[in-house]
Amino acid sequence: MRVGVLGARGKVGSAVCAAVRGAEGLELVAQVDAGDSLDVLAEQRVEAVVDFTHPDVVMGNLERCVAEGVHAVVGTTGFDEERLATLRGWLEDSPGTGVLIAPNFSIGAVLMMRFAALAAPHYESVEIVELHHPDKADAPSGTARRTAELVAAARREAGLGPAPDATSTALDGARGADVDGVPVHALRVRGLVAHQEVVLGGVGETLTIRHDSLDRASFTPGVLASLRVIGSRPGLTVGLEHLLDLG
Ligand SMILES: NC(=O)C1=CN([C@@H]2O[C@H](COP(=O)(O)OP(=O)(O)OC[C@H]3O[C@@H](n4cnc5c(N)ncnc54)[C@H](OP(=O)(O)O)[C@@H]3O)[C@@H](O)[C@H]2O)C=CC1
Numbered sequence: 130m131r132v133g134v135l136g137a138r139g140k141v142g143s144a145v146c147a148a149v150r151g152a153e154g155l156e157l158v159a160q161v162d163a164g165d166s167l168d169v170l171a172e173q174r175v176e177a178v179v180d181f182t183h184p185d186v187v188m189g190n191l192e193r194c195v196a197e198g199v200h201a202v203v204g205t206t207g208f209d210e211e212r213l214a215t216l217r218g219w220l221e222d223s224p225g226t227g228v229l230i231a232p233n234f235s236i237g238a239v240l241m242m243r244f245a246a247l248a249a250p251h252y253e254s255v256e257i258v259e260l261h262h263p264d265k266a267d268a269p270s271g272t273a274r275r276t277a278e279l280v281a282a283a284r285r286e287a288g289l290g291p292a293p294d295a296t297s298t299a300l301d302g303a304r305g306a307d308v309d310g311v312p313v314h315a316l317r318v319r320g321l322v323a324h325q326e327v328v329l330g331g332v333g334e335t336l337t338i339r340h341d342s343l344d345r346a347s348f349t350p351g352v353l354a355s356l357r358v359i360g361s362r363p364g365l366t367v368g369l370e371h372l373l374d375l376g
């Protein structure tokens with residue numbers, strides 16, 4: 130498969146370029162970064178792109194890729210329901226083209242999200258703390274948003290109400306951002322890569338589920354696995370879990 134990487138000079142994009150170069154059956158034929166033309170997609174007969182760019186530009190990239198029938202594996206964050214609906218519309222006009230968007234391509238993060246959803250119905254309280262490097266464009270992280278949505282859905286399904294919180298006065302931001310009723314706290318600290326804790330609590334006990342990406346190499350196996358199947362998954366797939374057998 131002929132692969133192009135968008136965001137090729139970025140922190141994750143450069144790791145993906147190295148991984149694609151070393152992967153059997155994949156050929157890195159285009160490296161695109163800010164200011165470069167997407168004409169290279171047609172010129173180099175790119176079959177699939179990997180996008181790790183910026184939430185502000187990813188939709189423009191995907192509109193062009195889908196219009197040209199180029200499959201896309203997307204790690205860039207910033208997808209809400211409105212963006213996903215727009216993307217589904219574009220894909221309807223380009224049958225056979227596949228787009229996979231994953232808030233997190235590391236296996237541990239996917240498992241952390243699954244474990245958090247599994248635990249959620251059993252605890253009264255739940256909060257999420259995500260910790261990242263200070264050059265990150267968005268807050269909270271895409272992973273934290275997705276985790277909060279999964280936890281909230283699991284709580285709703287179990288008939289649980291809002292987690293108790295008797296705070297009657299607080300400094301703005303002290304209780305984090307409210308994502309689907311789940312407080313999410315974002316730390317930006319030099320030296321960190323990508324980390325998250327889901328803290329659950331009930332009477333007399335807490336459960337903390339923590340995941341750490343210590344190196345951006347943690348994202349590349351999931352990206353390569355996605356590239357290998359994207360050609361046979363037309364339409365939109367959201368989440369790496371759909372490619373894994375998690376039981
Ligand atoms: N799903 C996952 O597993 C992961 C997702 N991410 C997400 O991926 C995205 C990128 O993260 P990261 O690599 O750390 O960020 P970086 O800023 O290091 O890399 C982004 C790169 O994209 C470039 N770029 C900007 N605009 C365009 C454009 N229109 N076309 C092509 N390239 C462009 C940037 O150039 P310039 O700097 O000149 O603007 C930069 O080189 C973020 O949204 C992040 O949250 C990150 C890690 C894992």
Ligand SMILES: O=C(O)C1=N[C@H](C(=O)O)C[C@H](O)C1
Pocket residue numbers: 206232233261265266269270271272273322323324
């Ligand atoms: O910007 C990052 O670094 C990361 N972004 C993704 C997110 O927002 O969840 C994935 C991971 O947390 C690293």
